[in-house]
Amino acid sequence: xxxxxxxxxxxxxxxxxxxxxxxxxxxxxxxxxxxxxxxxxxxxxxxxxxxxxxxxxxxxxxxxxxxxxxxxxxxxxxxxxxxxxxxxxxxxxxxxxxxxxxxxxxxxxxxxxxxxxxxxxxxxxxxxxxxxxxxxxxxxxxxxxxxxxxxxxxxxxxxxxxxxxxxxxxxxxxxxxxxxxxxxxxxxxxxxxxxxxxxxxxxxxxxxxxxxxxxxxxxxxxxxxxxxxxxxxxxxxxxxxxxxxxxxxxxxxxxxxxxxxxxxxxxxxxxxxxxxxxxxxxxxxxxxxx
Numbered sequence: 001x002x003x004x005x006x007x008x009x010x011x012x013x014x015x016x017x018x019x020x021x022x023x024x025x026x027x028x029x030x031x032x033x034x035x036x037x038x039x040x041x042x043x044x045x046x047x048x049x050x051x052x053x054x055x056x057x058x059x060x061x062x063x064x065x066x067x068x069x070x071x072x073x074x075x076x077x078x079x080x081x082x083x084x085x086x087x088x089x090x091x092x093x094x095x096x097x098x099x100x101x102x103x104x105x106x107x108x109x110x111x112x113x114x115x116x117x118x119x120x121x122x123x124x125x126x127x128x129x130x131x132x133x134x135x136x137x138x139x140x141x142x143x144x145x146x147x148x149x150x151x152x153x154x155x156x157x158x159x160x161x162x163x164x165x166x167x168x169x170x171x172x173x174x175x176x177x178x179x180x181x182x183x184x185x186x187x188x189x190x191x192x193x194x195x196x197x198x199x200x201x202x203x204x205x206x207x208x209x210x211x212x213x214x215x216x217x218x219x220x221x222x223x224x225x226x227x228x229x230x231x232x233x234x235x236x237x238x239x240x241x242x243x244x245x246x247x248x249x250x251x252x253x254x255x256x257x258x259x260x261x262x263x264x265x266x267x268x269x270x271x272x273x274x275x276x277x278x279x280x281x282x283x284x285x286x287x288x289x290x
Contacts, residue, residue: 042262044090045255048114053093056083057113059101061197062215064222064280065119078218078280079117082135085272086247086263100196102168105129108248114256115247119216121170122246131253132246133260135273137287139239140171141220143205143213146234152212153237160188161211164204167194170243171214205233212236218285225281242287 048054058079060066066077075096087094099107101118108116108130122132142163144152151157155178165172172194179189193210195201202223205213213220217239224233247264249257267273268290277283 041091042089042259042266044092044259045253048090048092048256048259051092053095054083054087054090054115055095055097055113057099057104057107057116057118058083058096059104059118059198060096060098061199062119062219063199064218064282065216066117067199078276078282079119081276081279082267082273083115083117085267085276086260089263089266090259100168101166102196104168105248108250111250114253115249115260117247119219119245120248122244122248123170126248130248131251131257132244132248133257133264134244134246134289135264136245136277136289137242138245138285139217139242140174141215141217141239141285142236143202143215143220143223143233144211144236145205145208146232148234148236150211155190155240156182157236158190158212160190162191162193162209163212163214164193164195164201164210165214166198166201167196169198169215171216174240175214217242218280218282221285222281239285244289 044054058066058075060068060075062077064077065079066075068074069076075098080096083096084094097113099113104116104118104120105126107113116130119138120126121138122134126132142152144150150161152161155174158175158178159182163175165175172192175190175192179192182189193201193204195204198215198219201215202213204210213223217235220235223229224235247260249260264273268288274288277286277288
């Protein structure tokens with residue numbers, strides 16, 4: 001995905017989800033999977049059923065899609081809700097493993113988790129390594145100081161300016177591509193400053209060390225809307241190049257991919273997907289697929 005991750009308040013390692021972000025009710029544990037309505041229960045692969053849970057690789061530093069609650073250990077956000085809902089529909093629990101975004105596909109391939117959900121764009125390059133089940137379209141966003149004093153609305157406007165971005169993301173790739181264009185045109189390039197965690201990239205803007213922050217449009221909107229940031233920042237321009245984001249699955253795990261696709265289809269059909277997007281204030285920052 002567009003996407004990003006690792007936060008200052010986050011704790012590395014596995015977090016077994018104990019509270020459902022969707023409802024506040026106790027979520028299924030690995031030993032006591034939640035029951036879904038009989039009509040909507042999706043049969044998981046035998047290995048998932050035997051484990052009693054789906055283990056998800058997530059870079060938990062990308063609000064509002066995935067971030068830690070005030071306790072510093074409970075993962076929450078739209079992607080966490082979606083992952084939890086998929087588990088419920090398969091009758092199993094949900095385990096969130098905090099994984100750095102720049103190493104998240106290798107972690108999946110090494111079988112450290114079953115699936116990835118982390119605001120990840122399903123790009124052609126990534127499809128060479130893994131398969132995807134797309135669930136939303138998300139554009140890139142630029143966050144700037146309130147009043148947009150430097151008139152930053154597009155990537156071209158970043159010429160000669162400093163921007164902070166997370167490593168391993170399509171946002172970084174887009175900035176690199178724009179720099180190549182600027183250099184070929186003899187124009188000043190962008191000072192791209194990269195960070196392991198998306199929250200650290202945003203912090204550079206908050207500290208006045210860069211002219212803009214580059215991230216996914218829901219993330220930029222989230223940072224601008226936080227109560228403590230009221231009147232400090234604004235989104236420059238409109239979402240750039242909305243692209244699909246998907247749940248990544250190993251290429252050989254076709255049964256699991258089909259089960260996830262069935263769950264996503266059902267969540268669109270019954271309105272659950274829209275409800276999750278609305279809950280996290282992403283209504284105007286993403287594009288629903290159906």
